[in-house]
Amino acid sequence: MKYLPQEIIRKKRDGGKLSDDEIADFIAGIKTGETTDVQVAAFTMSVFFNDLSTDERVALTIALRDSGDCMDWSAMFLNGPVLDKHSTGGIGDNVSLMLAPILAVCGAYVPMISGRGLGHTGGTLDKLDSIPGYNTLPDPADFRAIVKQVGCAVIGQTPNMVPADKKMYGIRDVTASVEADALITPSILSKKLASGLDGLILDVKTGSGAFMQTLEDSERLANSLLTVSRQAGLPTSAIITDMNQPLASAVGNAVEVKNAVDFLTGAHIDARLYDVTVALCSEMLILGSMEKDQKAAEIRVKEALSSGAAAECFGRMCAALNGPKDFVENMDKYLEFAPIIVDIPSLTSGVIADINTRNIGLAAIKLGAGRTDPSAPIDFGVGFDQCLPIGTKVECGQTIARVFARSDDDAKMATDLMQKAYEIGNNYEPDKLVYKILNDKPI
Ligand code: URA
Secondary structure (H helix, E strand, O other): OOOOHHHHHHHHHOOOOOOHHHHHHHHHHHHHOOOOHHHHHHHHHHHHHHOOOHHHHHHHHHHHHOOOOOOOOHHHOOOOOEEEEEEOOOOOOOHHHHHHHHHHHHOOEEEEEEOOOEOOEOOHHHHHOOOOOOOOOOOHHHHHHHHHHHOEEEEEOOOOOOHHHHHHHHHHHHOOOOOOHHHHHHHHHHHHHOOOOOEEEEEEEEOOOOOOOOHHHHHHHHHHHHHHHHHOOOOEEEEEEEOOOOOOOOEEOHHHHHHHHHHHHOOOOOHHHHHHHHHHHHHHHHHOOOOOOHHHHHHHHHHHHHOOHHHHHHHHHHHHOOOOOOOOOOHHHHOOOOOEEEEEEOOOOEEEEEEOHHHHHHHHHHHOOOOOOOOOOOOOOOEEEOOOOOOOEEOOOOEEEEEEEOOHHHHHHHHHHHHHHEEEEOOOOOOOOEEEEEOOOOO
């Protein structure tokens, strides 16, 4: 190493600005073991308190990206742009499961590297694991071939993709340094840059079920992600969307997969989920220069859905990744749901005025749908469905959601938590769904 890790930490501790070279050296040392875990912990805590400039964030993003394999699609001779989306995380956010096949049908290629649940939020990878046989860690050559053939493949992070972020993220998680824009930005973007994308859309969530609960915080993170991503050479747009209630009416793993397939086939479409999915897909078609304006893009996205082509594409992706060949047609045969299914009644009459969305995520984790121990298995079959949205009029005793649980005690616990999360009142403030689209603003 050219620099002593402790000297780099000292400089940041004292509020200094690190050079690209110093950052690259420190991060390269994570791979060789010359930068130790305690030094990574001290570094991230110094950044937590003293922040990173935009240049430093870009340098950290690139250094993390270069710690492992990067995908190169040029040898695949694809006839469309390589696009992806990242969501900052929420409850009932199964958009990726629809967005990837919709974009593929529209002519883009979507090599989506998804993550597991984090904190109170759900993860796409955990949802996909509820499909029997679906391989979320295919061989990289197979992954590339499936993306070319089907148009999309949603998988997990391969072991040699951005290993320095994996190490740094694990250390941040247990040393209270997750919540810093200067660290979140490089962590998210290094993985997206390693995917060799032509364009990225960021769905930055805001509200009671998001990590960023205020619009101001969400906008600050969105701008950090946009600035750094663009400076690192990746065309990027961002949409700030509402997370003051679950996006889908289902929260869990198998229940969210069912909700997504029902959405694709048209059997059941949640209105808010539809609007966010269409907004994100349309923006991506514009970003990928596949459509000129919002109106044309929306027509194309809606057609991909209503024609059944996106559902068919999802089915082909499942089959290509070793899932059942008839998953879309016969998903009820394959998805396993917990046996105790209980209607959760409203305790009063009125209108659903507010939903403490974070507490719904925590209730799902308590049922077993998420992790309290990072290495522990999760229960794909538990969760909630039929969750009513804000603004719905309800009578006392009317079902506001259903719980899928493994025991009567768990069902009772979850019922209680849901009834507390739902606030029934006399009126409600309609929430916006899409707060801001940040696309062509030079920042
Ligand atoms: N997701 C990531 O990948 N990294 C973070 O730091 C936060 C969310």
